[in-house]
Amino acid sequence: MADNNTYDAIVIGAGLSGSWVAKELCDKGIKTLMLERGRDVKHITDYPTTNMNSWEFPHRNTLTHAQKAENPVISKCYAFRESTEHFFVKDKEHPYVQEKPFDWIRGYQVGGKSIMWARQVQRWSDFDFEGPARDGFAVDWPIRYKDLAPWYSHVERFIGVSGNKDGLAHLPDGEFLPPFGMTCVDDYFSDVVAKNYKDRQVIYGRCAHITEQQEIHRQQGRGQCMNRTICERGCPFGGYFNANSSTIPWALKSGNLTLRPHSVVHSITYKEGKADGVLVIDAQTKESIEYKAKVIFLNAATFNSNLVLLNSKSDRFPNGLGNDSGTLGKYVAFHNYRARVNATYNGMLDKKTDGRRPTSAYIPRFRNLYRQETDFLRGYAAGFYSGRGSYRVENAHGQALMDQLTAPEQYGPWRVNSHMMGETIPKADNQLTLHPELTDDWGIPQLNVNIDYDENDEKMVADYFEQITEMFEKAGFEDIRTSDSKQAPGLDIHEMGGVRMGHDPETSMLNKWNQLHACKNVFVTDGAAMTSVATQNPSLTFMAMAARSANYAVEQLKKGDLS
Amino acid sequence: MEYLNTTFQKDVDELNEEETATLFASIEDEEGMTENAKAFYNDLRGLSIWHLKSTPEYTETYTDYEMVPGRFDGCYSIS
Numbered sequence: 001m002a003d004n005n006t007y008d009a010i011v012i013g014a015g016l017s018g019s020w021v022a023k024e025l026c027d028k029g030i031k032t033l034m035l036e037r038g039r040d041v042k043h044i045t046d047y048p049t050t051n052m053n054s055w056e057f058p059h060r061n062t063l064t065h066a067q068k069a070e071n072p073v074i075s076k077c078y079a080f081r082e083s084t085e086h087f088f089v090k091d092k093e094h095p096y097v098q099e100k101p102f103d104w105i106r107g108y109q110v111g112g113k114s115i116m117w118a119r120q121v122q123r124w125s126d127f128d129f130e131g132p133a134r135d136g137f138a139v140d141w142p143i144r145y146k147d148l149a150p151w152y153s154h155v156e157r158f159i160g161v162s163g164n165k166d167g168l169a170h171l172p173d174g175e176f177l178p179p180f181g182m183t184c185v186d187d188y189f190s191d192v193v194a195k196n197y198k199d200r201q202v203i204y205g206r207c208a209h210i211t212e213q214q215e216i217h218r219q220q221g222r223g224q225c226m227n228r229t230i231c232e233r234g235c236p237f238g239g240y241f242n243a244n245s246s247t248i249p250w251a252l253k254s255g256n257l258t259l260r261p262h263s264v265v266h267s268i269t270y271k272e273g274k275a276d277g278v279l280v281i282d283a284q285t286k287e288s289i290e291y292k293a294k295v296i297f298l299n300a301a302t303f304n305s306n307l308v309l310l311n312s313k314s315d316r317f318p319n320g321l322g323n324d325s326g327t328l329g330k331y332v333a334f335h336n337y338r339a340r341v342n343a344t345y346n347g348m349l350d351k352k353t354d355g356r357r358p359t360s361a362y363i364p365r366f367r368n369l370y371r372q373e374t375d376f377l378r379g380y381a382a383g384f385y386s387g388r389g390s391y392r393v394e395n396a397h398g399q400a401l402m403d404q405l406t407a408p409e410q411y412g413p414w415r416v417n418s419h420m421m422g423e424t425i426p427k428a429d430n431q432l433t434l435h436p437e438l439t440d441d442w443g444i445p446q447l448n449v450n451i452d453y454d455e456n457d458e459k460m461v462a463d464y465f466e467q468i469t470e471m472f473e474k475a476g477f478e479d480i481r482t483s484d485s486k487q488a489p490g491l492d493i494h495e496m497g498g499v500r501m502g503h504d505p506e507t508s509m510l511n512k513w514n515q516l517h518a519c520k521n522v523f524v525t526d527g528a529a530m531t532s533v534a535t536q537n538p539s540l541t542f543m544a545m546a547a548r549s550a551n552y553a554v555e556q557l558k559k560g561d562l563s
Numbered sequence: 564m565e566y567l568n569t570t571f572q573k574d575v576d577e578l579n580e581e582e583t584a585t586l587f588a589s590i591e592d593e594e595g596m597t598e599n600a601k602a603f604y605n606d607l608r609g610l611s612i613w614h615l616k617s618t619p620e621y622t623e624t625y626t627d628y629e630m631v632p633g634r635f636d637g638c639y640s641i642s
Contacts, residue, residue, distance in 0.1 A: 053619065053630060060617050183637035227632045354639035355632035394612060398584025405615065406625055411641065 003292070007033040007258070008557065010278050010293040012265050012308065015112025017526040017542040018299030019243035019251070020155070024550035026256040030557065033291055034251075035263040037283055037300075038108035041087075041115065043245040047234030049083040057082045076491055077105045079116045084232045087115050096303075097435050099450040103490030104303060110261055111244040112301065113493070114539075116232040119208040119240050119358065121161055121540035122381075123152050123172045127369055128534035131423075135368075135377050138331060138426045138532050139502040142512035145172070151544035159241035159543070160217055162225075162359070163206035171203075171364040171536075177211045179204045180227070180357035184348050185386035185414050190361070192475040200366045200471070202384055207359040208241040208540075220246050229356045240358065263289075264442045267312040268296055268321055268522060275321065275522045281442045295521045295553050295562050298499075299546065302332070302527035306432045306498040307447050309509075309524075322499075322509055322516035329432040331500055332451055333533045335492040336380070336422030338485050339461045341468045343477035345386070345414040352388040352411055360385040363418070365535045367463065376459035380422040381535035382468065388414050416477055420464045423535050424489075425456055426497050451489050494538055496530035514549040521562045525549045 009025050011018045014036035025032045040046070054061045061082045068075040071091045080088050089106045096104055107113045126145045132138040149172070156175040163176035182190070182204055190202035209225040210217050217223070222238030222245055231240050238245035251257040262283040269277045269290065277292035298305045306329050312321035320328045360383055367379030390409035394401065430452065434445035465482040472480050489495070502508025505517035514529055516522045525546035527538060556562045578586060590596065590604055615621055622628050 051630075053622075055617050055619055055622070060613070180635045181637045186637065227635055228630060350641055351638050352641055354636040355629075355634035357635035357637075396584075397587045398580050400584065401612075405612070405621075409626070 005290060006292040007031050008293060009033070009295045009297065009553070010035065010291055011297045011299060012268075012278065013112065013299035013301060013304070013526065014110045014243065014248065014259065014261070015107075015299065015301060015526075016114035016117065016243055016539055017546040018297065019111075019114070019247035020543045020546040021297045021299060021523075021525060021550045022251040022257055023247040024547050025554065026251040026254040028551070028554045029254075029256060030554060031256050031258075032251070033258045033260060033293065034248075035265055035278065035280060035291075036108075036110045036112075036259070036261045037264045038110065038112075038261060040110045040259070040261045041234075041244055043234070043238065043249060044236050046244075047236065048086065050230070050233040050236055052083065073103050074105060076103050076487075077493070078491075079118075079232045081232075083230065084116060087232070093441070095438070095440065096446050097438065097448045098488075099448055100452045101488035102449045102451050103488050104449065104495075105490060105493045106301070110248065110259065111242055114242040115234055115244065117242075117539060118537070119231065120362075120537040121156075121174075121206050121208050122362070122364075122536040123174055124148070124534055124536055124541055125170050125172050127170045127365075128532070128536070131378065131534065132532050135372070137377065139500065139504065139507050141531050142501050142503045142508075147512070148541070148544050148548065151548040152540065155540065155543045155547055157214075158216055158220075159208050159246060160210040160214070160222070161206055161540075162209045162211045164204040166201065166203045168201065168203075168364060170369055174206065176206070177209075177214070180207075180209075180211060180359060182361060183353055183386045184351050185345055185416060186361040186384065188348065189384065189386070189416070189471075189475050193363075193471055196471075196474050197366075199369070200363065202361050202363050205359040205362040205383070209358055210239055220250060222246060225358065227356045227358065229358050231358055264444070265300065265308055266442070266444055268298070268308060270312065270314040270316060270321060270519065275519055281444070283442070286442065295523070295557060297546075297550070297553070298522065298524045298528075299526045302495045302498065302530075303432060303447055303449070305524055305526055305528035306332075307434070307444070309499060310432070310434050311444060317518070322518045322522065324518045325506055325508060327428075327500065327507060327509055329498050330428045330430070331426035331531075332430045332432060332495060332497040333424045333426040333530075334451065334489045334496065335494040335533060335535070336420060336424055336453065336457050336460060336489075337492040338487055339420040339422075339464050340417060340483050340485070341465065341472065341480060342415070342417040342483070343472050343480040344412075345416055345475070345477050347476065348414065349411070365423075367467075374459070374463055376456045376463065377425060378423040378456075378460075379535060380420045380460055380464050382418045382420055382464070384416070384418050386414055386416045388412070416472070418468050418472075420461065420468075421492070421535050421537075422457060422460045422464070423533055425454065426500070426532060427454070430497075432498055451495075453489065494527070494533065496527040496533050496538060499524045499528040500531040501529050502531060513552045514545060523549050523553060 225239030310320040363382040
């Protein structure tokens with residue numbers, strides 16, 4: 001008699017990386033249960049604001065004072081607005097402890113943060129995978145670019161990535177659909193940088209959008225991006241990649257996926273030498289349910305994957321599942337997003353942009369690539385944006401003001417800006433632990449977050465300001481202003497680590513296949529697995545790791561090797 | 564109130580359009596205004612202008628906003 005609660009595989013988390021695991025497993029006939037703590041969000045039907053104009057929103061798509069006061073953390077997120085607030089957690093419902101300030105940004109629903117992500121995608125290179133070994137921090141990655149390259153291609157072809165082939169060793173090209181294009185100021189700045197620096201480039205920002213529908217996208221029911229740039233609301237065309245439009249329906253169509261929303265995972269259960277299942281607390285009824293499987297994938301997003309393992313205690317693993325090394329929850333890092341540079345450009349005033357595009361330009365990391373050249377380790381990538389705003393003078397009163405408001409728009413100078421994306425160094429004392437007393441509404445310990453910047457980060461910000469200012473000056477940009485937001489870590493929404501990959505079970509949690517060294521039928525293929533963080537937007541790497549690992553798990557299952 | 568009485572000899576809702584415009588202009592210039600009053604006035608002014616500009620009528624007539632551009636030209640000539 002079939003047991004309704006037993007599956008071949010369980011995937012914890014129906015977000016960006018978890019949906020890729022489910023898709024790969026289901027493609028290979030593996031009966032999979034995917035658990036999501038939040039509600040279901042079906043493509044198109046559950047995007048309530050996607051076709052609304054600003055006047056249809058009660059507050060014209062801004063946040064009220066009450067919303068900001070109620071949600072002090074989440075309202076700091078650039079993507080949290082009246083049009084998207086239903087996709088973000090409410091601070092009060094999901095408390096955590098900031099031992100040091102950390103803005104933990106979360107979206108708890110089927111699709112997770114893949115609904116609201118910025119869709120910027122870049123591959124890692126061996127400058128990144130070899131980073132820890134060469135520069136002497138963290139531990140050596142147990143994989144290299146060649147291990148991930150075919151999986152990057154596999155993922156890029158499926159999701160649709162718009163990009164330009166730039167031929168850079170430190171930012172490998174991918175499987176690209178046509179670019180949306182650069183502005184004339186992007187191109188101009190790119191030329192200035194190429195003329196003045198041998199080792200720096202300004203390139204098109206690769207993004208997960210369909211600019212030319214391929215057969216595989218047609219099969220997913222997704223069409224071309226229409227440049228609305230309101231992606232975070234969910235897209236009725238499926239023009240960008242999110243799990244809801246793409247990997248999840250694909251997996252459901254196979255007939256091999258059972259999707260269970262409202263399923264908070266309390267722990268992974270360990271019995272007789274292996275993980276045997278997952279203990280779920282129903283989010284709505286608080287009922288406890290046990291599910292069993294031969295293999296378990298943990299994709300609850302970085303912090304929650306750490307939390308689940310920490311909370312999965314047994315006689316064999318008193319400090320959390322797989323935690324023989326004592327490194328669980330440690331060596332967490334993030335991207336330094338504090339620094340910006342703004343300027344204006346009074347050239348090319350006969351040109352402007354027409355239409356919109358969901359990306360901008362990108363400056364790949366150039367610091368300390370081939371040799372150590374600064375007093376800080378590693379480096380930063382940077383965004384580059386150029387645009388030309390229109391305005392009207394609006395300082396009169398009465399009819400004169402109305403005349404001003406209905407006069408033709410004028411165009412100001414081009415505005416350019418850049419933001420830094422700095423690699424931070426994972427350290428043992430940047431860590432996550434379970435709070436000894438406080439629990440959430442489901443009886444699960446609250447997460448205690450103890451993460452901070454260090455001296456390396458401060459030096460990197462100073463160097464970024466100096467370098468970008470110099471580059472801007474060479475381009476004749478004026479009124480150059482630098483700003484350091486001094487924001488707490490977290491608003492990068494690129495927190496990674498805590499369950500790091502490594503060769504040695506004494507100093508790491510996962511092997512080169514993302515398996516727990518000490519419990520081979522548990523895999524972690526989200527940001528928690530990251531041994532170092534590089535400068536690239538990490539989601540593409542999560543998806544590639546997830547796909548690679550899932551396929552390895554399938555081979556092992558078929559060989560009977562995962563017990 | 565005192566200002567209204569001395570300058571216009573009317574209540575505020577009896578002022579015509581031109582007089583209202585003059586009133587607002589003088590509020591902005593008035594040195595005796597408290598910080599709070601200036602902030603309130605500026606907020607009110609800003610919200611009123613924003614309200615107008617975010618109506619479908621204004622947006623469709625006086626801006627080139629399109630919900631679905633379906634295109635991007637990064638180097639468009641302004642004629």
